[in-house]
Amino acid sequence: MKATDSANAVILSLEKLEDGKEHNSPEIKVGLPDINPGRVKLAKSLVEKAIKMHKIFTIQGPYPVIRAALKARGWIEQRMPQQVQQRLNSDSRSNDAEEDNSEETEKEKEPDRLHSLMSRLVRNEMVYFYWTNRRDAISTNNLQKEQIINHFAKAGSFTTKAGLCVNLRNLHWFDTADPDSFFPRCYKLAAQDEKHAFIEDYRRTACTSLLKYVVEKDQNIQWNEIYQNFQDVQWLKKQNKLRCKPLVPSETVTTALKVCQEYLESLEHRDIDKSLETLLTQEQWEGFLNSYYLVAHGGAHIEKSENFVSSCKAMLQKLEKVSPQLGIDGTQNIWIVKPGAKSRGRGIKCEKRLDQILRLVNIDPMLIKESKWVVQKYIEKPFLVHDTKFDVRQWFLVTDWNPLTVWFYKKCYLRFSTQPYSLDTLDSSVHLCNNSIQKHLRPSHQRHHCIPPHNMWLDDQFKAFLASQGKEALWESVVVLGMKAAVIHALKTAQDLIESRKNTFELYGADFMLDLSLQPWLIEINASPTMAPSTCVTAQLCTAVQEDTLRVVLDRRVDRSANTGDFQLIYRQAAVEVPQYLGINLVVEGFAVKNPCVLPPLKSSQLSSSKRGGAVKEKESAPEKVQPLPKVIQKAQENKTSSSEASPALPPEPSISRVAIHLPVTVLSVDGGSNFEHFSKKHAEVLKVQPTTATEKKQASLRLVMFNPNSPVK
DSSP: OOOOHHHHHHHHHHHHHHHHEEEEOOOOTTTOEEEEEHHHHHHHHHHHHHHHHHEEEESOOOOHHHHHHHTTTTEEEEEOOOHHHHHHHHHHHTOSBBSSSSTOOOOOOOHHHHHHHHHHHHSOOOOOOOOOSSSSSOOOOOOOOOOOOOOOBHHHHHHSSSHHHHHGGGGGGGSSSOOTTTTEEEEESSHHHHHHHHHHHHHHHHHHHHHHHHHHHHHHHHHHHHHHHHTOOOHHHHHHHHHHOOOTTTHHHHHHHHHHHHHHHHHHHTTTOOOOOOSSSSHHHHHHHHIIIIIIIIIOEEEEEGGGGHHHHHHHHHHHOOOTTTTOOSSSSSSSEEEEEEOOTOOOEEEOOHHHHHHHHOHHHHHHHHOEEEEEESSSOOOOOOOOTTEOOOOOEEEEETTOOOOOOEEEEEEEEESOOOOSOOOOOHHOHHHHHHHTTTTOOSSTTTTTTTTTTEHHHHHHHHHTTTTHHHHIIIIIIIHHHHHHHHHHHGGGGOOTTBBBOEEEEEEEEEEOOOOOEEEEEESSOOOOOSSSSHHHHHHHHHHHHIIIIIHHHHOTOOTTTTTTEEEEOOOOOOOOOSOOOOOOOOOOOOOSSSSOOOOOOOOHHHHHHOOOOOOOOOOOOOOOHHHHHHHHHHHHHSSOOOOOOOSSSOEEEEEEEEEEHHHHHHSSSTOOEEEEEEEEEEEEEEEHHHHHHHHHOEEEOOOTTTTTOO
16 A cells, blocks of 8 residues: 555654654744655655565564564564553563563664655555464454464463473373473462362472481481581580480371372282271361471481381382472472462462461462462472572473474573572572562672672573583483473463464573482463563574564574574474364254145234124235146046036136135045145135136136144144
8 A cells, every 4th residue: 555645744754753853943834844865766666676575574572682673674663652652561560370571671662764655655554464462463363364463362371380290180181291390389279179189299299308307307417427527516515405305206207107008009909909988087187287397397306216227118119119299399398389370470479388388279269260379299309500599491382282392492591599598598599590579689798709789690601501411411311301391291281272463473491400319390381571672681682583483483484494593393293184164154954845735824813803793894905826736626626627518618717706604514534645634624725716607606616725824734
C-alpha cells in the first residue's frame, strides 16, 4: 500500500512539528516543512521494497538488539501506539508466569529520522513479524499463516512450576526415562491426594535422613579420632558440650529401619499379601518426627547409635539402587516451597519441618484455591564452587511442535549466591541464586575472592574451574548431555498440550542445579527469559542469543545452510499427521423415506371446533387444486367405471369448492398390505363439484377425503 501525496504532506508536517518541539522553537508553521527530498525518496523506496518482501515488524518491550538486527536485514518497524506499549509493558511486570525483561534494560536509542519516517509510512500495513514479552499480547487466532510470532499458545503447561510438576509424571507415556533421575520430586499441595503423598514422602525421607545421620556421625567420630589430638582442650570442650544434649532412644533408629524395609518391599511388590494396616499411627509418627527434629536439627544424641551403623549402611545401599534421588537428600530433610506460577524467586522459601511447610501453605487460601502452591525436594548436597552455591541458566529454542524441533544453545552462564553455602540457615541469600534476589544483597566478605561481585560466571570460566579439579571432561559428557536430555523429556510431555502453529517459535530459559557427581537437575523452565544486560556476562550472552535466534528463525528460512550461531539442532521428531479440527458439528447422514401414499394436509383448528359444536361457516377462499386421491380409492373408482358403458375421455377437472359437513363415518381396512390405514369415526371433508354430466356426478361422489383434525395421519 502506497501513501498518498496528501498523507505524505501530513506525515512530514508532523515530523517538522516534532523537530520544532525538540529545539523549543516558539513558532512552527505546519504544512511548510523544510524537507530533504532525497531522504523522502529513499524512505518511500525502502518502504515499497519492504512491503513487497513482507518485511514489516512490531516489537513490544525493550528489545534493542532484536530491533537493530531486523533493521539491518531490511525490515521496517511498525511502532505500537505509545499508550498500548506502556500498557503492555506494565502488564508484563505483573505477569507471574514469565520473567521480567524490563528491569535494568538497556535504554532504547531514539530512532533516526529516516526510520521514524518509514515507520509512519507503514503504519497501516500488515505486520509479518511480532516479538513480544508476553504470550497473550497478540492472539494467534487472529494471525494469518505468513505472520511470524515469538510465542506459542498454552505454553504455560510446562513453563510454570505446577505445570512442569504435573507433566513430568506422565513421562512414562512418552519415553523410558525416569523423571526422578533429573527432576527433584515435586507435589501440588492444593490437591488432597498429592498432599497426602507429600506427607508420606516427608516421613519416609525423615527415616532415610536419620539413617544417613547415624552413618555420617560415625564417620566424623573416626575422622576425629585419627586427626584430633585427645589432649586438645578445644576438642575436649566440644565433646563435653555434646554430652550435655538430650538423648534420643535407640527405638527411633529401629523404627526408621522398619519404615525403609517396608518401602523396599512395596517397590518389589512383596507387600501384596500383607495387611493394609499402617506401620505407625498418626500419634506415633508425630513422636518419631519430634525425635528426628531433636537429632537432625538440634544435634541430640541417639542412644547406642554405634550399634546400628552397619544396619544403616546396608539399608542405604539397598535404597540407593531403587531411589535415584537418595544422593541429593541430606540429613536435614529440607523442602523448598514455591508459588506455582511466579517468577524471579518471588515467594519462595525453604523449610525443614512438616508442620511449618503445611502452615506456610495454608496462609494464603487464594493460592490454595488456584492450585498454585508446589513443594519440591531441596538439593541438600549440591556441587559448590569455592564453597558457594550456584545454578546454571541454559537457553533453548523451539521452532515447531509438530514435528517437535529443539535447538540448544552452546553457551550458558552460572549465577551465584552472595553468601557461602551452609545448612545452618535457610535464608534466601544462601539458597536462592536468582539474580532478581541476589542483586539487592551485598556479597559476604567470607565468600571466595574468585567469585565476582556481580555473581555471574561464563561457562568457559566454570570449565576452567573443573579443569583445575581434573573434571573438565565431565562438562560435555555429563553436564551438557544431561541438560539436553532433560529439556527434550520435558518438551515431550507438553507436546500434546501446546497449540502448534507454523511460523511460530519461542525462546526458553531452563535453570539447572548440579549435584556432587555433576549430574544436572532441572529446577524450572522460564518463558520469555530475561534479556537484560544487567552484568558484563549477560550483556555479552544475551546479545548473542537474540541475534542467533533471528539467524535460526529468519535466515534459515531463506537458506537452509545459513549460519545459526551457537544454536545446535538437538532434536527433530518425525512428523505426525494431525486431523483437522472442525469443531462440534453433529450431522445426521442418510436417505429420506418417501411417503407411499400422498395425504392431504391437516387443516386449522376451525375444523376441530365443528366436532364440539356443529357445522362451521368457512370463509370464502380462492379455489384450490385438489389433492390426488389415494391409490386404494382410485382403484375402486376404476373398477366401478369399467363395469359401466364406455364413455369418452373426461374433460379437465372442473374448479371445485370446499365445504365442511359434520358427518361421522367409519372406514375399514381396504388394503391388507403394508399400506394399511384405519380411521374410526372421523369427520369428513367432501369436495363438492358442480357436475355437468351423469358421469361427472359419479366421479364427484367418489371424491371423499378422510382426515382426523385432532391427530396426525400415520
